[in-house]
Amino acid sequence: MKQFEIAAIPGDGVGKEVVAAAEKVLHTAAEAHGGLSFSFTAFPWSCDYYLEHGKMMPEDGIHTLTQFEAVFLGAVGNPKLVPDHISLWGLLLKIRRELELSINMRPAKQMAGITSPLLHPNDFDFVVIRENSEGEYSEVGGRIHRGDDEIAIQNAVFTRKATERVMRFAFELAKKRRSHVTSATKSNGIYHAMPFWDEVFQQTAADYSGIETSSQHIDALAAFFVTRPETFDVIVASNLFGDILTDISSSLMGSIGIAPSANINPSGKYPSMFEPVHGSAPDIAGQGLANPIGQIWTAKLMLDHFGEEELGAKILDVMEQVTADGIKTRDIGGQSTTAEVTDEICSRLRKL
Numbered sequence: 001m002k003q004f005e006i007a008a009i010p011g012d013g014v015g016k017e018v019v020a021a022a023e024k025v026l027h028t029a030a031e032a033h034g035g036l037s038f039s040f041t042a043f044p045w046s047c048d049y050y051l052e053h054g055k056m057m058p059e060d061g062i063h064t065l066t067q068f069e070a071v072f073l074g075a076v077g078n079p080k081l082v083p084d085h086i087s088l089w090g091l092l093l094k095i096r097r098e099l100e101l102s103i104n105m106r107p108a109k110q111m112a113g114i115t116s117p118l119l120h121p122n123d124f125d126f127v128v129i130r131e132n133s134e135g136e137y138s139e140v141g142g143r144i145h146r147g148d149d150e151i152a153i154q155n156a157v158f159t160r161k162a163t164e165r166v167m168r169f170a171f172e173l174a175k176k177r178r179s180h181v182t183s184a185t186k187s188n189g190i191y192h193a194m195p196f197w198d199e200v201f202q203q204t205a206a207d208y209s210g211i212e213t214s215s216q217h218i219d220a221l222a223a224f225f226v227t228r229p230e231t232f233d234v235i236v237a238s239n240l241f242g243d244i245l246t247d248i249s250s251s252l253m254g255s256i257g258i259a260p261s262a263n264i265n266p267s268g269k270y271p272s273m274f275e276p277v278h279g280s281a282p283d284i285a286g287q288g289l290a291n292p293i294g295q296i297w298t299a300k301l302m303l304d305h306f307g308e309e310e311l312g313a314k315i316l317d318v319m320e321q322v323t324a325d326g327i328k329t330r331d332i333g334g335q336s337t338t339a340e341v342t343d344e345i346c347s348r349l350r351k352l
Helices: 015-033 047-053 061-065 084-098 160-176 193-205 218-227 239-253 293-305 309-324 338-350
Strands: 002-011 036-042 070-075 103-109 125-131 141-144 151-154 180-185 212-217 234-237 262-264 272-274
Touching (some): 015 293, 015 309, 047 084, 061 084, 160 180, 180 239, 193 212, 212 218
Parallel strands (some): 002 036, 002 070, 125 234, 180 234
């Protein structure tokens, strides 16, 4: 029997609830499927941990995570207790950088039983592949002077290695889907970085003759996400552009609470990390209102990463059956609790 060793970091707020829900679904799916199992080791790293220890995770935390096959994260942040720049840079972004999670993958689709705030004649189903390690989110820059003469400099850093790596990941994914890759650019306004991005995209595309391509400026692309999302398959974007586009796609689906995310180490040198797009939502924490779909869909991405794509597909199918039958949390128009949605998914998995 295959057993996957997973580091679980529930984090803050509703993270604790949805991670527990997704773990229950994974255990149920493994029992129904047979031949595999999951072992979760929980780590209490969070804003509460920071208040007690003065840091978001212990000094050897990254080394500890390298001993596992994947990291399963809930949510990070409680701005009333710890400033966001401390909580994010001390845990989430630290893990992304030090485990070299250079690829961020965020799928979006029109799910059965969930009404998008923008009605579309055709279902949409696309994936945004976001460069996750540099670009506009680099740490290069600084501040000088104070008062009227104060200057802040933020340098966007684009390396050929990272740019080509994320593009090749997108093209390889497109080969398994509908064979189309869209590049998000802004070469008509960003003088150096985006023409470079375009050049690498064209050079990379030359190695994938069977894949259709297009290049769209980010402002127009954001509008097309709203007006014709069904036309997209795989979108590859820089760190900032990918972040913006995936918030739009989450809204298109009907709630950020159902949006999944995977942070991939493409070399396999370190474990990859899987987290939903939503935040910690401290205003509803502990009330049973949190939507577990985002974390469960994230678990499906983790299964895909492990090569268990058939089981992952079954979980996604069952989730859509449940939402189609109206068993939904309040954020997507239902009245069910976190536990009720989770239990219904588990019940249907047992019947497969």
